[in-house]
Amino acid sequence: MDLSIIEQLITFVTIPFQSFLTIEIFLIFIIFLIFLIYNEKRNNKKVKISLSALIIFFFSLLVFYFSEDISFVLSEIVKTVIRCFYFPNIIFYIFTAVISLVLLIYTILKKNLTKLNKIITYIFSIIHLYLFTNFISLAIINNISLVDTANIYKHNNMFVIVLFSQIIFILLIIYKVIYHFCYIRYEKLKNTK
Amino acid sequence: MQKRNKNMRSQLFKVGFFFLTIGILVFISTPLVKLRDEVFEEMRLAIFQLNINKNNKNNTTINNVNTENLEVTAENNEEAKKNDKKANYSYIGELSIPKIKLRRGFVSKESKYNNIQYNVAIANEADYPDVDRGNFILMAHSGNAYISFFDKLYKLEIGDEASVSYNANTYNYRLTNIYNQAKIGTVSIYRNQSKKALTLITCTNNDDYNQTIYIFEEI
Numbered sequence: 001m002d003l004s005i006i007e008q009l010i011t012f013v014t015i016p017f018q019s020f021l022t023i024e025i026f027l028i029f030i031i032f033l034i035f036l037i038y039n040e041k042r043n044n045k046k047v048k049i050s051l052s053a054l055i056i057f058f059f060s061l062l063v064f065y066f067s068e069d070i071s072f073v074l075s076e077i078v079k080t081v082i083r084c085f086y087f088p089n090i091i092f093y094i095f096t097a098v099i100s101l102v103l104l105i106y107t108i109l110k111k112n113l114t115k116l117n118k119i120i121t122y123i124f125s126i127i128h129l130y131l132f133t134n135f136i137s138l139a140i141i142n143n144i145s146l147v148d149t150a151n152i153y154k155h156n157n158m159f160v161i162v163l164f165s166q167i168i169f170i171l172l173i174i175y176k177v178i179y180h181f182c183y184i185r186y187e188k189l190k191n192t193k
Numbered sequence: 194m195q196k197r198n199k200n201m202r203s204q205l206f207k208v209g210f211f212f213l214t215i216g217i218l219v220f221i222s223t224p225l226v227k228l229r230d231e232v233f234e235e236m237r238l239a240i241f242q243l244n245i246n247k248n249n250k251n252n253t254t255i256n257n258v259n260t261e262n263l264e265v266t267a268e269n270n271e272e273a274k275k276n277d278k279k280a281n282y283s284y285i286g287e288l289s290i291p292k293i294k295l296r297r298g299f300v301s302k303e304s305k306y307n308n309i310q311y312n313v314a315i316a317n318e319a320d321y322p323d324v325d326r327g328n329f330i331l332m333a334h335s336g337n338a339y340i341s342f343f344d345k346l347y348k349l350e351i352g353d354e355a356s357v358s359y360n361a362n363t364y365n366y367r368l369t370n371i372y373n374q375a376k377i378g379t380v381s382i383y384r385n386q387s388k389k390a391l392t393l394i395t396c397t398n399n400d401d402y403n404q405t406i407y408i409f410e411e412i
Contacts, residue, residue: 075224079232082229082232150236153236
């Protein structure tokens with residue numbers, strides 16, 4: 001951590017040659033790269049398929065050997081997502097409020113959006129921002145420090161407000177994503193016709 | 194005809210996709226619920242730690258530790274799930290075993306949530322960790338159920354460490370003895386009386402007729 005830039009560079013360069021395993025891994029990746037580049041010229045379909053299969057096999061092997069660690073990492077990732085949903089820290093919560101605000105302003109200013117889309121976005125964004133404002137005002141009234149996450153969620157009111165605002169935010173995002181995809185598909189269809 | 198076939202295929206694809214989604218959701222729902230509970234448990238422990246920070250500023254036998262109901266069944270697992278949703282309690286302490294990544298809070302002996310259907314439970318015969326030469330006895334289910342808080346205890350070996358946070362103090366222990374006893378509703382605890390002890394009791398791994406007792410001594 002306390003290395004200088006030159007030391008960092010030297011370490012980076014020497015990493016592939018630290019053990020037999022690292023040399024092996026380095027060579028495998030180099031071979032993959034050479035084959036991929038070389039095949040770009042020849043454009044052989046068989047090489048493409050076999051290389052893809054080899055890459056999948058190689059990573060499957062890694063997954064097999066480190067399955068316990070990988071399942072631990074995956075469960076940690078899911079736990080982080082669950083944590084962000086039920087007990088988001090204040091930075092994440094502010095971030096969601098900012099997204100909501102940007103979406104609201106964008107919807108107000110954008111002209112070629114349908115009325116239904118605008119109304120749905122207004123409803124979700126306004127409820128989300130209302131809950132966020134309520135959250136802040138409750139924190140001020142009860143003198144709750146927002147720095148420590150546990151300090152926020154030991155108050156049931158705060159927990160409920162955050163939970164509902166997260167639900168609203170997720171609904172807003174899901175709606176926006178679905179609308180966006182449908183809109184793109186519709187536009188594509190229109191253009192092809 | 195071709196258009197009809199195409200439509201049919203598209204409909205089949207949609208139905209297949211729908212059932213696939215439902216299948217995946219059913220498949221991942223149980224581990225997801227378990228992970229959700231772990232996240233809630235972490236938050237309860239964090240709140241417990243927060244409250245603590247605020248406030249800070251020879252062989253003998255104790256017989257007849259009641260271990261009835263240490264058996265976990267599908268019904269009491271379901272019941273515990275329902276109860277846990279309604280439960281609102283705060284911890285008075287925390288048990289931590291780093292080797293098996295166990296961190297679990299416990300409530301006071303008087304609390305109605307001091308029950309293995311909700312938490313790691315303190316035995317009625319137990320002393321609190323701050324009692325000199327006392328024996329702090331904790332019990333919980335093992336297995337695959339939702340309330341199996343001691344499911345990985347069987348991985349422990351002599352010499353492994355555990356710690357208990359209680360009343361703004363941390364008590365560190367080392368595992369000194371592991372033994373099994375038949376499930377007859379009570380267990381006998383054999384420990385060195387000149388030292389403070391922590392005793393963990395749970396069902397024996399892959400054994401329906403025995404329970405395992407883990408004796409830790411204070412370091």
